[in-house]
Amino acid sequence: MKKINYLLYFLLSFMILSCQTKQDKLIVEVYETSASGNSLTKLENFSSDKNDENLIQVKLLPAQKRQTITGFGGSFTESSASLLNQLSKEKRDFIIEAYFGETGAKYSLTRTHMNSCDFSISQYSYAPVEGDKELKHFTIEEDKDDIIPMIKDAMKVSKDGFKILSSPWTASPWMKDNKKWVGGKLLPEYYDTWALFFSKYIDAYKAEGIDIWGFTVENEPLGNGNNWESMHYSPDEMTNFVQNHLGPKLEADGHKAKILGYDQNREHLNEWVDSQFKNEATSKYFDGTAIHWYASTYEVFPKELQYAHNKAPNKYLIQSEACVDSEIPKWQDDAWYWRKEATDWGWDWAPEKDKHLHPKYAPVNRYARDIIGCLNNYVDGWIDWNMVLDTKGGPNWFENWCVAPVIVDPAKDEVYLTPLYYTLSHFSKFIRPEAKVIGLENSDNELMVTAAQNPDGTIAIVAFNEGTKAKTLNLVLNEKNIAISIQGQAIQTIVVPN
Structure with a gap:
């Protein structure tokens, strides 16, 4: 009986953690142009499981509104x-x-x-x-x-x-x-x-x-x-x-x-x-x-x-x-x-x-x-x-x-x-007319990043990796985040839906 209860507890805990992980994950679309051949290509496999000290932290600050596009x-x-x-x-x-x-x-x-x-x-x-x-x-x-x-x-x-x-x-x-x-x-x-x-x-x-x-x-x-x-x-x-x-x-x-x-x-x-x-x-x-x-x-x-x-x-x-x-x-x-x-x-x-x-x-x-x-x-x-x-x-x-x-x-x-x-x-x-450029924090001086919130509420982030080595950025918005790989010599637009 104890074994059955333990198994139920384990399964329930796993389900709760999985649900939390899914809720905490930022949903995005990623489009890339690169020296390797992408031309505004919508990527299907861009998410990274990296969690090391080299992860670039990019935190979006939509409350900080700047100029209107x-x-x-x-x-x-x-x-x-x-x-x-x-x-x-x-x-x-x-x-x-x-x-x-x-x-x-x-x-x-x-x-x-x-x-x-x-x-x-x-x-x-x-x-x-x-x-x-x-x-x-x-x-x-x-x-x-x-x-x-x-x-x-x-x-x-x-x-x-x-x-x-x-x-x-x-x-x-x-x-x-x-x-x-x-x-x-x-x-x-x-x-x-x-x-x-x-x-x-x-x-x-x-x-x-x-x-x-x-x-x-x-x-x-x-x-x-x-x-x-x-x-x-x-x-x-x-x-x-x-x-x-x-x-x-x-x-x-x-x-x-x-x-x-x-x-x-x-x-x-x-x-x-x-x-x-x-x-x-x-x-x-x-x-x-x-x-x-x-x-x-x-x-x-x-x-x-x-x-x-x-x-x-x-x-x-x-x-x-x-x-x-x-x-x-x-x-x-x-x-x-x-x-x-x-x-x-x-x-x-x-x-x-x-x-x-x-x-x-x-x-x-x-x-x-x-x-x-x-x-x-x-x-x-x-x-x-x-x-x-x-x-x-x-x-x-x-x-x-x-x-x-x-x-x-x-x-x-x-x-x-x-x-x-x-x-x-x-x-x-x-990035559409009347969008607002928003604030962000970027932990990597070599990765260029900007972001704007469109009138429909979507957020467009543009990142440019000029160097030849791939980078991974951890994009954070409110309490959600996602790790995204960007190859060397590549520009990406990351779209966060409303």
Whole structure:
């Protein structure tokens, strides 16, 4: 009888412990992209039984709410749109679905250029007639064959929709002091004309059924080495233009488009936000600040990002452009995107004092590290540059070759989704607009981790293991946990259901 009672006691205890263990286990889904071949692959066997001193502790702190996510995405350029026009309908639809559809990356925040830029087929302006101060001849006809159809196709497949941020590279040459596409400054006598230009652009796109969410005042106001379309402002000149011309004009015309200042590299961020947000009057029409990543192939500039956030904590801080520049894309060679062989403009051209900021790098590493670093330092939106380029890294009228997440060969009607596409998808697909970045504790300085809670209550955690050795992280939420293996050279999105 004692043996039977003991056996019953043992079975009951085992059942209770099993039930507790099941209750204490965190239920998650895991998606991985890796150098070993996973491409946003949903893993079935990711749980680890490891329980040693090397276990990385990642504790989620959802009560610590930080910035609200605006979105993630890429840019509609004339170069990308013209390439889509050269593909079969099947391949064009495949790319649009890959970026905007429910089965794809679900891009939510995008950018496009006003007038031409280097990633245009030629140089053009919506205000082509010299001396037309009232812009009676304003026209977006140039966009109707390529950019606008691409946007409309994206709108058709995007279930949740997406925001569009528009940026000018330059005003028409006749409005500038040097009368050239490149460099120079906007003449004060055309400040009101240039403000009107933005208003007419909103109206023209609205007539096409496209809403413009916001603007940056000027792409790269510090210039680009006098290479392609550009127009220069000092911080105070841009603040003056927004405070006294652009902001009042958009307000008078009933437009609610957001205005983001700066729009260039992060190392100069402090002086621009100091000017924009100097006082209530200068701040009134600025909704936030835009930044680029080209100051370094690895440095996120956290101090500058934190400074900008603290200067204007209720304003947007959006990464508006990034790409693998000064490189011809590697076709159907996934391994290259994980190797530290890429170089950027700074490898050859940076001043000697800045050379250390531009070492060789692996493109996947740069993207994953930068997006996670941005999210952990108050950036609320992250936009890639061209969505589609060809095997040469163009078309680009200046031959400023770059890499895009999707590469195409129009002559063969072939499409290559690079590892960069999947890297971006780890964020855009799972961290949705209006999500809140949340706090976390991470015991491993080498494993990069960020997390956000979506409006539907799900939590998306993105972890990046840059090293070659596998790691195991113990993910803890409230009283539940789960040990998850992440192989070397891998990025994972871990989704905790509501």
